Amino acid sequence: MVELLRFREDKPVADPAVTVDSFSDQSNASAVRLEPGDDARDLLPFLDQLRLVEINFPSFGDGRGYSAARILREAGFDGELRAVGDVLVDQLSHMRRCGFDSFAPEKPFNPADAQAALSRWPQVYQATGDGRRPIWALRHDAQSNG
Amino acid sequence: MKILTGNDLKSGAVTWWTGYDWSIHVEDAVDAGDEADAIAAREEGARRVNAPYAIDAERDANGGVRPAHIKDRIRALGPTVRPDLTLKPADPEAGNWVI
């Protein structure tokens, strides 16, 4: 079973992730944890020093973390974006698309299920900043390259 | 009395706890009493039932089981507007039992 699924080559950050509140007091923290009610944009001035942002999903049905992840990636954050908490294998591919590159689920995944979930969708309908070209782009490639 | 109901996991059929298994006939339901929650949890864990819960019911004049709320009676029998699709399509009194 997989307890930490990670799609990065660099070494994981050793420091514990601090809360957003205490982050403002600890100007040298490199890891922070966002709760669903936190505003990801509060972190925008500090993206350079952050190497890890954990986004907590206390309940898999609370989807605020998906928006938080995209907001951070859209702002140029290229550190580790980790989904923690009630993260289920069936949300993996959606979370990847929103910019998460590591996962620390409360209930460890079956690696085969994780692999199946991540390879489920060969194409995607939307542009989400994850680098995958959406179907609407592929459809008009000939024209746009013409 | 407190009877237990749920749905068959695979087929979705409405089922009732008989004391030893799950029947589609509410007449077979037994009073689960204080054990209701424990039975429900055990049976759901074993996947012999899906989403079970307890409801109030009475014994009617014929000794049959009659859920207290009309919703559960409709659930027990089938839609009142399609008697042909209920558990008792040939029984003209079945609709009266619901209402």
Added chain:
Amino acid sequence: MYRYDHYDQAMVDSRVEEFRDQTRRRLEGKLSEDQFKPLRLQNGLYLQLHAYMLRVAIPYGTLSGAQMHALADIAGKYDRGYGHFTTRQNIQYNWIKLEEAPDLLADLARVEMHAIQTSGNCIRNISSDQYAGAIADEIIDPRPYAELLRQWSSFHPEFLALPRKFKIAVIASQTDRAAMKLHDIGIRMVRNDAGEIGAAFYVGGGMGRTPMIAPCIREFVPVDQLITYSEACLRVYNRYGRRDNKYKARIKILVHELGREEYTRQVEEEFAHLLTQGIEPPLAELKRIATFFADPPFETGLADDVDRSDPGFALWLDRNTLPHKQPGYAIAVISLKPVGGIPGDASVEQMHLMADLATRYSFDECRVTHAQNIVLPHVRKADLFAIWQQLEAAGLGAANLDTVEDIIACPGLDYCSLANARSIPVAQKISRRFADTGKTAELGELKLKISGCINACGHHHAGHIGILGVDRKGTENYQLLLGGSEGDDTSLGKITGPGFDEDGIVDAVERATDVYLARRQEGERFLDTYRRVGIDAFKEAIYG
């Protein structure tokens, strides 16, 4: 109508395999019901009063003949011989087995259909005007925009765990035939002064416990910013919609609590940011989709007059057909409201017939309306009589469109575990009462809507006459509302007073219509008389 390319087909095929795998894991016990429930909901599978109920998506209500045949086949193969057409232009089947659901979805995928996101806290089926592409008063066919939005919303990874469900309607005429302002987002395609097409966005409408009419938050979004603006609206909702209380989690509550101005400000801010992110499909994509909605090859020089000598046909002609934008053609509406019947239900045989009629007489296309009827959008006037004869023979010939017999009713307590009261028997009694007394014709346009509970799936708030089923100390009770309207003049019905039992509500409805008949002036519909004389005259007659 839209046809899948290999990309679209691959998406629905992948979805079927995903659900097949999830179902297997559920049946093996690897997924609990709590974990599986949101997954099956986003594939349209509810655990309902009698069994698993499946809601199949009919995007913007449009179906080909082959698709209607497939829906009939599914009713026969997997269910109990009929389907129920809903107030969101979808179809429901009531006795689906979980272990057969993946195969059913595979059958749907073969005809370019699915049950994706027809339930759950996500963006649902996008509805539209049932006369799109056929009616003269639209500025453009709204459905290419609905299709663009459908693809954008399908499996959108950021918006699959919203605070609550999200319903979008797209129209393109001043006359609102889709209850657009009663949606989470209602979009009306418009032209600006320069003649360019754009979208007016109305956000925060809805019915249910707290009905609200959506305010317009932006009068003109250029057509090449439609997706970006929609995404901004959704992102603000996903971030700030309430998650503490299920009954306050719709976007209408957020818009109401922030106020239109503040919600709009937040959307515009997010929109400005998202414009830098390149998420909008190119106009070429919209043009590609629009080619599927070009006019069919209409014949010209067709006869415009129709032989009215059969009185039954003449009645159906007058009630159930509408003028078409193309001379020699008509829009025909098939009523699924036979007197005393179950509103919106169609048998396997009836669905096969409607599919045949669509293929033979309507360029292979039919529509589902939110009033639970079926439309043949492009029919030669010369073919109307033959169509009507076949409809009559199949019990589909009721000539009652938009009359008091054309009742919208949710499935109610006969089918739905959320309901407090049965709605179908009330609909049956009402339609029989007015048919028997011959008053249907006299009353003219009268939109009567019945909901079995406050969730308002029967749209009772928007009925000229609305009925709401409630639970009064364990027995079914019905409240009467008057003066709702779903059209351009959207208004919400007012409760008249204490509720009634099943027979009482039928009498109360009749008394209300008697007030109209007694007090109406030339040219007034029931709604107009009500608005002119006020509720008190009706209350007096109803409660004595």
